[in-house]
Amino acid sequence: AQSVTQLDSQVPVFEEAPVELRCNYSSSVSVYLFWYVQYPNQGLQLLLKYLSGSTLVKGINGFEAEFNKSQTSFHLRKPSVHISDTAEYFCAVSLIQGAQKLVFGQGTRLTINP
């Protein structure tokens, strides 16, 4: 079975500061990796995904993530955050072969302070 651990439940950051949201996963087989963002009272929106190829993946809104197979990590980064980035961020995995369901981490609430 697959599992995802988001190491920080809450991350407060000042506006224009850099941020890293951490994600580690566990799986005995290869997986695809995703980051989703959920703004208050809204559904989930895909930020970026890693399927194959370059381990550095760029997404929307200036976010990027790096896949590290040896450390089974997929941390999300942004060099300079904005107030509008305040949201909950979810890391997720799905199998490459077989069931395509997403297994989510518990989420990290990113709060941007002015």
Place this chain on the structure above:
Amino acid sequence: DAGVIQSPRHEVTEMGQEVTLRCKPISGHNSLFWYRQTMMRGLELLIYFNNNVPIDDSGMPEDRFSAKMPNASFSTLKIQPSEPRDSAVYFCASSFTGGSRETQYFGPGTRLLVL
């Protein structure tokens, strides 16, 4: 495209009542997923369909929950009878499953409160 459409957006009901949640996936998508989000358990998959056929319902909590997909453009999730512990946000998502894993697009969710 209108995206994934869910209705109702909010539902308040009393324990024991039947609740039906509805989802219209994105046109052309052939996979549909129902997720539940709670504070205690986070986001968890309840069931998913591929080409209108249920593929994995191992996440359905118990017999009180049932889901159908009578055609490619409509799915329902029914809870009968409802209980207070069913209070959660229920998301529907859809994707096109081709040769590789495609993005799942989520609807806005239905916020269910069972009193």
